[in-house]
Amino acid sequence: MNLRSLFPARSDYTGLRSSWRADLLSGITVGIVALPLALAFGVSSGVGAEAGLITAVVAGFVAAVMGGSNVQVSGPTGAMVVVLAPIVATHGAGVIAVVSIMAGLLVCLLGVSRLGRAVSLIPWPVVEGFTLGIAAIIFLQQVPLATGTAAVPGHNTLLAAIDAAATAHLPTVIQTLAIVAAVAGVMLLVPLLHRALPASLIAVVLATAAAELLRLDIPRIGALPHSLPVPELPAVDPAALGSLAMPAVAVAALAAIESLLSARVATGLKGPDGRPTGPYNPDRELTGQGLASIAAGFFGGMPATGAIARTAVNVRSGARTRVSAVVHALVLLATIYLAAGFVGRIPLAVLGGILMVTATRMVSHRTVTAILRSTRSDAAAFAITAVITVAFDLIIAIQIGLAVTAVLTLRKVASLTGVRREQIPGAALAGDEHIALFTLDGAMFFGAAERVLQEISQVRDIEVAVIRLSQLKMLDATGAHALVDVVSALELRGITVLIKGVQPEHLSLVTNVGVIRSLRHHKHLFTELEPAIEHARSHVRRNAEARAALS
Structure with missing residues (x-):
């Protein structure tokens, strides 16, 4: 330190030789203003x-x-x-x-x-x-x-x-x-x-x-x-x-x-x-x-x-x-x-x-x-801080104002977290209707985790879910734990989950929280989309073959 x-330091008075008159007059002016x-x-x-x-x-x-x-x-x-x-x-x-x-x-x-x-x-x-x-x-x-x-x-x-x-x-x-x-x-x-x-x-x-x-x-x-x-x-x-x-x-x-x-x-x-x-x-x-x-x-x-x-x-x-x-x-x-x-x-x-x-x-x-x-969030923070300042205490007002701003900001950021179901790129093949491709973008944190969990878990009539994480800007422990819940919920329903594009800065977190461990197989983690889609199609084909053999 x-x-x-x-x-x-001497640098505090750099330029004083040329500004001393202005500094003197300014000081007198401010002194007169400050007296009353x-x-x-x-x-x-x-x-x-x-x-x-x-x-x-x-x-x-x-x-x-x-x-x-x-x-x-x-x-x-x-x-x-x-x-x-x-x-x-x-x-x-x-x-x-x-x-x-x-x-x-x-x-x-x-x-x-x-x-x-x-x-x-x-x-x-x-x-x-x-x-x-x-x-x-x-x-x-x-x-x-x-x-x-x-x-x-x-x-x-x-x-x-x-x-x-x-x-x-x-x-x-x-x-x-x-x-x-x-x-x-x-x-x-x-x-x-x-x-x-x-x-x-x-x-x-x-x-x-x-x-x-x-x-x-x-x-x-x-x-x-x-x-x-x-x-x-x-x-x-x-x-x-x-x-x-x-x-x-x-x-x-x-x-x-x-x-x-x-x-x-x-x-x-x-x-x-x-x-x-x-x-x-x-x-x-x-x-x-x-x-x-x-x-x-x-x-x-x-x-x-x-x-x-x-x-x-x-x-x-x-x-x-x-x-x-x-x-x-x-x-x-x-x-x-x-x-x-x-x-x-x-x-x-x-x-x-x-x-x-x-x-x-x-x-x-x-x-x-x-x-x-x-x-609306900024206007609310402004009004609440002003009212509490008058009614209660200045420091409490700043604390509550910061808390209100933080909550409203988190709510806004959470609303920007997107979960999109996308079309599988390229020409459609038989069985693609049984594959769901989800892309997560924005911030997967505690403010958005529950909504993401609900949206993905509600999917029906699929056999494989591919979850893309390459567009995810932020991930915290709660968000990673929500991914564990998503994978576990889908796997319990017999839906195979593939994860694609875990970013390097998130790899340690998803590993430690147990996202990868919740997958059916460690090979269900991919860095590229094309191999992930091909793997998903192979699962759909095997399932179709198994159903045909039983019939």
Whole structure:
């Protein structure tokens, strides 16, 4: 195992001499975009705006240097918020730093184990269903902020949103909803003026200024520290580590999946010059993200992942090296030291409005339409994953989505397995009507074995069955055992079975399972069709002669 590839190298900064200006401007742009999101995700997860900002700084810097993508931007994300909120509700916000370190260690282990490319096995409909479910949860999580009520701890986001709306009071709810509407309006209208303008930051400044001028009595972020905290090992209760194991596994799984998906998406994005961003190292990306979450935990932050939206902004702003992501973290660090007072006055409804708009932008109408119009199995996997994500749990949703996809795919592959009865090639001879020539193609595996067994076993009025296996693409133990059952069933009825064309890669399997042993004679195995047909005709002739002699 070459561990050197998991660590920084000089090649990470190839081309920096010509791209440093673009990297610098891109980093500043992404930092401005990331500021309100970091605050909002911190508040929405239940650990506070301070933890969100610290995570964006610390994890963003570490992942930029140690990660496997030159353009990935990391920090707190909406998907991670969805996982962390129930953990905070159950165990309290104080355990998140510990969970971050535990999950980070697991993600690092995945990277060192070279499991980075496993994310490519997740089907597209499952990923999109997962994204749709996350978007719905993020939107619902903002209802308490949008109505000026306290969030209700619990796992069911929909019920918490309904309860928050039902307990809202006048005039607070009118003021907070007005701010949410204003924020949404600014974020939708500003890009129409110029796409490069930081719409979310402009919305934060205008809405906060309006709240101050109108002296609105609505919930605010509150006081923030004016410096980065000193890193330390969070208080660990050994008795509680067991109960935090499964939450840490869930966080690690999500961090790995989302980071790799984001890095993979980034490789397909093109900057202003039209050039792609280049490849990424998935194993190093996992290692880097794991170290980022560990570092965030030591500073009192929360687990981090690669952020698709911020990475896209980074690429489209012209970033070419990881310097841009480093600059993004430094911009946020400067905010802590220079603008903590202003940030503390931001109304929580502003953050709720930003995340509501962000959630709606996570879902592409074209993507949803394309999946629903693709195939029934893909549409079913998409819908089931989305519903389970909202109703239950993100990791369970991915597991069930993968299971549904696997079952539907196996069903489709099984339906492609063909059993055809064909005409005997060449001129027909007397007695050929007593010979059945079957050709198996596709995949003879556990999903198709029973159907193949039934179709061949139902044949009537024949004396010899020739089974061609030369077109078989795949054969597993269940399929081979089904062949044993086919041969045995036919032989018990007095039908001689000949097998032709066992492929070299299947020979060991059919021998070990007992297919050849089930034949009446070892010479009933053929490599060519013509000798097999001639042998079958000889059996028919002998049977005819035997019947004539008896009569």
